[in-house]
Amino acid sequence: MGFARACSVALVGVEGVVVEVQADLEPGVAAFTLVGLPDKSLVESRDRVRAAIVNSGAEWPQKKLTVGLSPASVPKSGSGFDLAVACAVLGAAERIDPAAIADVVMIGELGLDGRVRPVRGVLPAVLAAAEAGYRQVVVPEQTAGEAALVPGISVLGVRSLRQLIAVLGDEPVPDETAADLGRPDAMLAGLMVPGAGIGSGLVPLSADGTGHRPDLADVAGQVRARTALEVAAAGGHHLLLSGPPGAGKTMLAERLTAILPALTRRESLEVTAVHSVAGILPPGEPLIGRAPYCAPHHSATMQSLVGGGNGLPRPGAVSLAHRGVLFLDEAPEFSGRALDALRQPLESGHVVVARAAGVVRLPARFLMVLAANPCPCGRHTLAGSGCECAPSAVRRYQARLSGPLLDRVDLRVEVEPVSRADLLGGGGRGESSAEVAARVRQARARAAERLAGTPWTTNSEVPGHELRTRLVAAPGALAAAERDMERGALTARGLDRVLRVAWTVADLRAADRPDASDIAVALELRTGIQRGVPMRAGAS
Numbered sequence: 001m002g003f004a005r006a007c008s009v010a011l012v013g014v015e016g017v018v019v020e021v022q023a024d025l026e027p028g029v030a031a032f033t034l035v036g037l038p039d040k041s042l043v044e045s046r047d048r049v050r051a052a053i054v055n056s057g058a059e060w061p062q063k064k065l066t067v068g069l070s071p072a073s074v075p076k077s078g079s080g081f082d083l084a085v086a087c088a089v090l091g092a093a094e095r096i097d098p099a100a101i102a103d104v105v106m107i108g109e110l111g112l113d114g115r116v117r118p119v120r121g122v123l124p125a126v127l128a129a130a131e132a133g134y135r136q137v138v139v140p141e142q143t144a145g146e147a148a149l150v151p152g153i154s155v156l157g158v159r160s161l162r163q164l165i166a167v168l169g170d171e172p173v174p175d176e177t178a179a180d181l182g183r184p185d186a187m188l189a190g191l192m193v194p195g196a197g198i199g200s201g202l203v204p205l206s207a208d209g210t211g212h213r214p215d216l217a218d219v220a221g222q223v224r225a226r227t228a229l230e231v232a233a234a235g236g237h238h239l240l241l242s243g244p245p246g247a248g249k250t251m252l253a254e255r256l257t258a259i260l261p262a263l264t265r266r267e268s269l270e271v272t273a274v275h276s277v278a279g280i281l282p283p284g285e286p287l288i289g290r291a292p293y294c295a296p297h298h299s300a301t302m303q304s305l306v307g308g309g310n311g312l313p314r315p316g317a318v319s320l321a322h323r324g325v326l327f328l329d330e331a332p333e334f335s336g337r338a339l340d341a342l343r344q345p346l347e348s349g350h351v352v353v354a355r356a357a358g359v360v361r362l363p364a365r366f367l368m369v370l371a372a373n374p375c376p377c378g379r380h381t382l383a384g385s386g387c388e389c390a391p392s393a394v395r396r397y398q399a400r401l402s403g404p405l406l407d408r409v410d411l412r413v414e415v416e417p418v419s420r421a422d423l424l425g426g427g428g429r430g431e432s433s434a435e436v437a438a439r440v441r442q443a444r445a446r447a448a449e450r451l452a453g454t455p456w457t458t459n460s461e462v463p464g465h466e467l468r469t470r471l472v473a474a475p476g477a478l479a480a481a482e483r484d485m486e487r488g489a490l491t492a493r494g495l496d497r498v499l500r501v502a503w504t505v506a507d508l509r510a511a512d513r514p515d516a517s518d519i520a521v522a523l524e525l526r527t528g529i530q531r532g533v534p535m536r537a538g539a540s
Contacts, residue, residue: 003024008080008081008107010069011077013353016129019071022067024066036076042077045081045085049085053086059095061089067089077312083108083164087101088101097169107119116141116161116164129153134153135154146272216258222418229255229259233367236461242415249329253371256325267323274362291325292323294321308355318345318366319364339402340404346368346405410460414528440508444458447459454466464496471513477516477519479516
C-alpha cells in the first residue's frame, strides 16, 4: 500500500484554508475516487491529472486510487488543486519521494499535456499558507511574481509537471518552450474573468501609476465641488454630487482617484488579494499600488454590489472598490434594495454575506461617491429651463435615496452648471491633480500623526465618542452645529460626521484643531446651506 500527501489551499471568499491532499493506493480494480466535498470543476481533475501524468512521461498506477481532501467539511472549488493531486498520486506510486512534497503547498491547474496553467487567487492562497506556517509553495510560472509578494515564502514557478517532477527528484530539469511572443499568451486566459477587462470600470491603473489619468485641471469652474472632492480625499468622506445633466458630476468623480494617496504595502496586498480572487488582476502586474475605481451600472443587482453568486459568495462592487472609490452614477436609478444594502459596509468597512453554502466576510472599506439629478428630467434646479416634472414626481425621485443612506454621506454638494466664462475663458480652470494630491497627502499625514496608537488612520473612521471627549474642537466652535441639532436639522450621527469633516478641513489648512469657521465649512458641505464663510479647505 502506498500513501503520500501534499498541500493546497481552498479559498473561502478572499480568505484561504490549507487543504491536505492525501493519495492512497491499494490492490484492486483500477479506479480513481476523489472525496472531500469537491465541486464539478474539481471532480473533473481526475481526467486532467491522469492525462497530464501520462503525457509527462510518468506511469499511471494501475491500482485502486483514493484521493482525499482534508478537512472534508470545507467546500472545495476550482482547478487549482490539480498540481497537488498529481504530486500526491506520484508520491503514493513512489515516482517521487513522499517526504519531498509533504510540507509543500502546490497551486495550479494542469493541462492534458502536462503544462501548468495559472489560476485566480494565488496571492490570498499563499498568504493563507504563510499564516499556517508553510514556507515553500509551487505555483505556475505566470503567477510567481504574485506569490513572491508574501514575505518569508520560498516560491518555485514551474511551467510543466515534467519540470516539477525533475526538481523534486533532483533530476536534470527539461527545457520547456515559451509562449510565442508575437501573440497573446493563452495560458493567461484563466486569470481574467470574461467581461472584466478594460472598459468595465473594474480594472485599476498599473502598479506604477502610469497610463492615462484624468486630471483635475480639466474641470472648469466648480470651486465648491472641487473643495468637496479635496475634503473627501483627505478624510475619506463619502460624497453626494447633485446637479443637472452636463454639470460635470461624472467628470469630478473620475478624477478622485488621482488625488488619493498611494496605497501602503498592507493596503496594496489587501486590494491585490480581492482583485486576484475576482479575476480582474492585470497579468504581469502582481501588485496594485493605486486606489481602485469601480463604477457599476445602475442596473446592478444587490448581489453584484455586495457580493454573491452560486455556491460560496464572490466579491461584489463594494469589495472591488476596497481602499478606493465606488462611484454610483445616476444613483436614484439603482434599486432601493441595492442602495440600502450599502448601509452596513459604509459603517463597518466589511460585508458579511450569508448563503446556504457558507458565510463569507469580505473587505469593503471604500469611498462612496453618489451622483444624482434633481428630478427625472434633470432641469429642476435650472432657472428658466422649462422643467415639467410635477412636484410629487420630484419628491418621489429624490426619495429614492433613503434618509438612512444619506445620513451616512458626509458631504452633499450642489453642482452648478458651468458658465460660459468658466468653460471658454482661461480663468475658470483650477489646480492640477498633482497640486491637490500634495495637500491631501499632507492632511493625511497630520491625521495619521494625531491618530497614532489608535486603530484609525483617517478622520472618517474616528468614532463620535472620541471626537467629543479626546479630540475636541476649539471652545465655542460647535455653537452653530448645536443649534442645528436642536432644530432637528442634524442627527446625532450627523453631528459626529460634521466633526469629522471639520477635522479634515483643519488638517488641510494645517491647523491644530477645528475652529468655528471649520465647523461652518463642514456644516455647509453637509447641509448645503451657505454659512457666510469661504470654501477655504486647502488653498484659499
